[in-house]
Amino acid sequence: MDTIHIDVANARQVGLRFEAFPDALYDDLRREIDGLSAELFAMVQAATPVKTGRLLSQERVRLFTDKERITGYIDIAGEGSGGGSDFAKAAALEYGANATVAVSAHSMRLDHYWSYKLNSPVSVLVDAYSRPTTIAQRAYERGPLAQIQPQVMERLNAVVAKNVAEANA
Numbered sequence: 001m002d003t004i005h006i007d008v009a010n011a012r013q014v015g016l017r018f019e020a021f022p023d024a025l026y027d028d029l030r031r032e033i034d035g036l037s038a039e040l041f042a043m044v045q046a047a048t049p050v051k052t053g054r055l056l057s058q059e060r061v062r063l064f065t066d067k068e069r070i071t072g073y074i075d076i077a078g079e080g081s082g083g084g085s086d087f088a089k090a091a092a093l094e095y096g097a098n099a100t101v102a103v104s105a106h107s108m109r110l111d112h113y114w115s116y117k118l119n120s121p122v123s124v125l126v127d128a129y130s131r132p133t134t135i136a137q138r139a140y141e142r143g144p145l146a147q148i149q150p151q152v153m154e155r156l157n158a159v160v161a162k163n164v165a166e167a168n169a
């Protein structure tokens with residue numbers, strides 16, 4: 001009759017190797033995702049439209065980690081709410097916008113009429129009107145992401161393959 005032999009030392013060694021594998025993989029993936037996020041952030045900053053520099057100064061890169069997830073973010077640290085918020089402005093530049101803006105009735109002072117200079121300024125009442133607004137899509141965030149996306153999967157898969165090879169060595 002055959003007996004079953006269990007080698008506890010090897011089972012323990014395999015158990016330790018298996019327990020350490022996810023931690024090493026997690027750490028390596030975290031470093032790689034942090035590096036990829038920084039590269040993407042530099043690409044987004046280079047592609048961001050600059051008029052006043054405010055949007056450029058509000059962009060930030062963040063890394064969130066927990067036991068089961070590592071996520072790199074590029075986002076806007078904006079202020080305000082409603083139609084005039086920084087987030088709405090950033091989205092309008094990213095995706096483009098076609099909207100009609102209502103302009104309220106208001107008074108204004110004129111010192112000219114077409115190309116003729118007036119002797120003294122005149123106050124006039126401007127009736128309410130609608131003004132079409134068209135903002136061209138810039139894709140300053142999605143464009144760089146699309147550029148780097150093939151490299152992301154390649155580099156993350158390389159990190160996993162390296163850790164698997166080291167665990168099997």
